[in-house]
Every structure is written in structure tokens, then in C-alpha cells.
Amino acid sequence: MDAVVRELSYAQAIQEAMAIAMDMDERVFLMGEDIGVYGGAFQVTGDLVERYGSDRVIDTPISELGGAGVAVGAAVTGMRPIFEFQFSDFATLGMEQIVNQAAKMRFMLGGEVSVPLVMRFPAGSGTGAAAQHSQSLEAWLGHVPGLKVIQPATPHDAKGMLLAAVADPDPVMIFEHKLLYKMKGHVPEGHYTVPIGKAEIRREGRDLTIVATSIMVQKALDAAAVLEGEGIDIEVIDLRTIRPLDRQAVIDSVKKTSRLLCVYEAVKTLGIGAEVSALVAESEAFDYLDAPIVRLGGAETPIPYNPDLEKATVPQVPDIITAARDLVKGVR
């Protein structure tokens, strides 16, 4: 038994996962902008270039479309690339290769190839980087059959899900919230995987289900801790994967609590909250609902620069507390 539980930051957990993946499989390599000696814009790759060399930790030119395409081409011809977009916003520049090529190649070719590609997307607001470096675009990619899209919310899952992604024969898109990079938590040593497509109950409760993604999981847990003092017992589900969605986990929880609150950072409309709400409405859990489903998502605006405005664009703990309390107490 470990006397001391080993803790790593979320960023360190990802770095450790990439190192383990490269140790285990010669075909694994990293590509991205400034991931070499610079260590990555968020120091996720860190000193990996010193340990694995510039042939396996490849600095690309600032060419997101071409770089993404090179990663696709390497993946279909036997390599296992892990491609880092410097900011998830830059996925917009690589969408052609992600959506038209990586996602569809296996299907278009009748199963003759697989695309074992991992792409990492530092995402989300809260860094003062304004409208073009703060978006949450995971639902865009979640809309595309052929892709798998995950949002690990803890250091433990960041490592285990990345290792699952590297082992997966299909393209896996990993959205990492930038504010989580410094979050510390228990991370087991060595190789382990956390399955893609399985949600996790972070807190059990009877009165309300909160389905949250990424950084909103911790905020939901903070809100639940406050409401516990008011006698409100909240269940928090960490969705972890948005494609394929763990429908059963949501349905089972709502059948138990009879109330659903979806909390996510991306723009509220046409997002993951709509999908989760609809899957409950279409399932047997609908008959168990005692209150309308509520979504808390990002504002219908770009992310602003001013820090107070920036905070106001995404759900914060007090917003979750208010919404959860109103839902349980029947306040409309």
C-alpha cells in the first residue's frame, strides 16, 4: 500500500501518458506547434523532446490544416500520431482534414483502413485570451460520425483516457480545459486506461442529477457541497465522452433523482445540453421527471476580454447553486 498518494497535475498526467505511449510503441509520435524545446504553449509536452528526440516530438510549421493532414496520412499508413492543436480554436483551420478525411476515411473506403489518430485541443475560457483563444468547440466535432470526442475532467482520467485514445483504432479528439492543466489529483503510476464512452458518477445523490463536462464537473461538485448543507442531495455525472455518449448512465441517474440539470461551458444552444436533454426526453426516464429539464451553458456571445465579462459568459458555482436549488424546490 502506498503510504502517500501520488499526485500530479492534469498537464503532468497527460505528459506522463504520452511518455508511456511512446515507450510502449515505437509508432507513437507527437506533432504540433512549439511542442519541442518550447514545451508546448501550456507546457504539456514539456521536456519530452529532450527524452524522445525531435524525430518523435515534431515541431510543425504554423500549418494547422496541413499538419492535421500529415497526421491523418501518417495514421492510415501505420503510425500512431498524437497531434496537438495549440488552441482548440485552431481546429477551425484543420476542420477539413478532421471532418472530411479523418472521420470518414474508414467508412468511405469500406473498412479498408483505420485512422488511429489522437488530437489534443486545449480549450475553454478563463485565461483572458479573448474570443479567438477561449472557445469550447467540442460539440462541433461531437456531431461527426467517425470521430470519438472526450473531455477528461481529472488528472487521473486525463492520463487514462489518453492512453485509451492511443490504443483506439479510430480518431479520438481530446478536449482539455486549460484551467484544468494545473489541477492536482491522484494519478496512478504506469500504464492504465480509462474507457472511452463511459460516464462516471462523481457524487451520488437522490434529489437532482447534474450532468457536467470538463471543468464544470468540479464546479458542480463544489455547488453540490454547498447545497448539501441545505439538505439537497445532488448526483453529479461526469460525462467524460460526448461521442459515443453513455446514454444509459444518464437515464439511470434521472430515473433515480427525477430531475436533470446540464452544465457545460460551450455556447448553450445546439450543444451537449440539448443532446443530453433530448436523450432523457426520448427515454423511459422522461416519465420519471418531476420538473422541466434545465440547461446551464455558455452565453450567446463570443468570449470577451474583460475578466468580469469573461466570467459572466460561462456558468460559475453560484449559478449552478441557484439553478439546482430552484429546480429541487420547484421554483420556475
Next chain:
Amino acid sequence: MAGASKAVMDSRANLPFVYRQYSPEQLREVLHKMYLIRRFEEGAEECYMRGLIHGTMHLSIGQEASAMGICMPLAEDDQITSTHRGHGHCIAKGAEVSRMFAEFFGKTTGYCKGRGGSMHIADVAKGNLGANGIVAGGIPIAVGAALSAKRMKTGKVVVSFFGDGANNEGAFHEALNMAAIWKLPVIFVCENNGYGMSTSTARSTAVKNIAERAAAYSMPGVIVNGNIFSEVAEASFKAVERARAGEGPTLIESKTYRHRGHSKSDRNRYRTKEEIEDWMANRDPIALFETELRDFGFIDDQGIQAIRDAVAKEIADGIEFAKASPAPDIAALADYVYTEHA
């Protein structure tokens, strides 16, 4: 190449490169394949007109020497990425017309099991990583395949076919730059048929020759007459040697012409009948190659007729195979979206 005796070689000393490099049998096979491409596309077009094939198709009739010339020096495990106008590339890289017809008919025996059709025709076993519906979509993928070849030291060379339209896409420029800085074994082949759909290169492209773009990426830029097989094959041979030697990429501009419209919706309003007829009558790549082969004594009229007859039978058999093949099961719709875990 083996097969040619010294006496034969001496007698060929003054002939163009390919006639010295390849055996008469190999060159007659090239003519066979060029006819196969032409007749395949004519057959596909006819089946489309008769309603046997749905969707659309982009025919490369008139560009056969380009596909065959580029693929001539490639080994079976060398790889290509292709375009929406990719039937010729597919056949040149070794595909069977029967399975191509089956794909066009949407049948399970097709190369993509009926999921891809004309625009995504592929033959991965023969190194064809697929045609692509996105202009320039295959260019960065080819660079990635070349990165794999270099990293895994397979010795493979990758060819990326694309059209003149692709040279104005960002992916073209990003891909050429990366191939150059990493000295990858890839050959960029621009089949310039003069028009990106309806827009001529003169109206769309700032440089007179697309090969000039190579200078921006410090690689050789070579212009060939894409309708003369021997010219194309010689340029490809040199580029393949350079790539295999680890000296990096080459951009080949193969100037050619498509006899048919862009796709089945084309009313040919952007070019004149005279222009089309001039290319068909005076610069048909199959006629040019056939004449050379005959003039140099590599084939006679009887040999040409034998090739035409053999191709006619292959096409008829291929269409019959496609017609007789089973259609996909509707219940299998979601197959191949993800890799099924064993």
C-alpha cells in the same frame, strides 16, 4: 530492367528514355492499360447514361498518359493519393476494373463495398490510398504517408496526384512546405488540364506554370507534356529516384486536357468546341503513344488490335461482374464508421 539483350539495347540507343528503360512487353502493357482506362471510363459513362450508375463522375478521358507515366516507375507497395478525377490513377496503380465497376454500381464487391463510389475509389492493397472529393485534400495525407515511410524506413515513395485547381488551396502550400523541410519521399503531381471546373488557370493562378510554385518550397519543379507517355514517365522516374535517395520531394506539372466536361452537369460553356476537337484530334495521348510504339517497331497493327479486343472483353466482363454482384444489406449501414473491436 531485365529482358532486353545488348543488341536490342544498342538498337534503341537513340530512342526516348522509356524505350531504353523498359522492355517491349512492359511498354505494350502500358498501351493495354491506357486503353483499359479509356474504355473503363467510356463504359462507366455509358452505364451512367443508361441509369445503371447514379450520382456523378469525373472522367479523365484524355489524361491517360499522365496517370500511366507517373505510375510507371512505382513499385507495387509505393503509395498514391488521388483525386475526384481518379479512375486512371486507380487503374494505373493496379486496380481491377471489375471491382471498380462494382463500386460504381454500389455493390459489396466494389473496392469500397459500395460506400465510396467514383469519388472515393481506392485500392489500399495496391497502394492507392484513395480518390478524394476535397480539392487538395489528399496532398497533406500523402505527406503524412511519406513521413511514415521515412520514420519506419520502408523505402516507400508516395505520389500525390491533384489538379490545377488544387494549387490555389492552402493545403497544397502547407503540404509542400512540410515535405521540403523534412525532405520526405513524396512526389507532387499536378495534372494541369487547364480548368478548375470552369475557371481557366489563366484566370485563377498568378504564375504561368504551376511548376514555378516549386521554387517557393526549394524543390525541383518540372514541366512535362502530360499527353506524351515517355515524357511523363521519364520525369516520374527521376523524381522517384530522388525521393528514394532521401533527397526530398519534386513537383511535376503534367500539362494535359480532359476531353469530357468537369462532371456530368457540365455544359462546356467555358471552352470552345474547336479547342476540344483540336485536343482530341491532334494530341490524344493514346494515339500519340500508339504511333510511337509502332514507329519504333514495338508493336504492329495486329498487336494493337489484340490489345483492343482484350480490353473490350475485360470491360464487358467487368460490367457483368458488377451487375451480378450483391448490393449491401441496409442493416449494415453503420458498418465501417468505427473499427469493430475483435
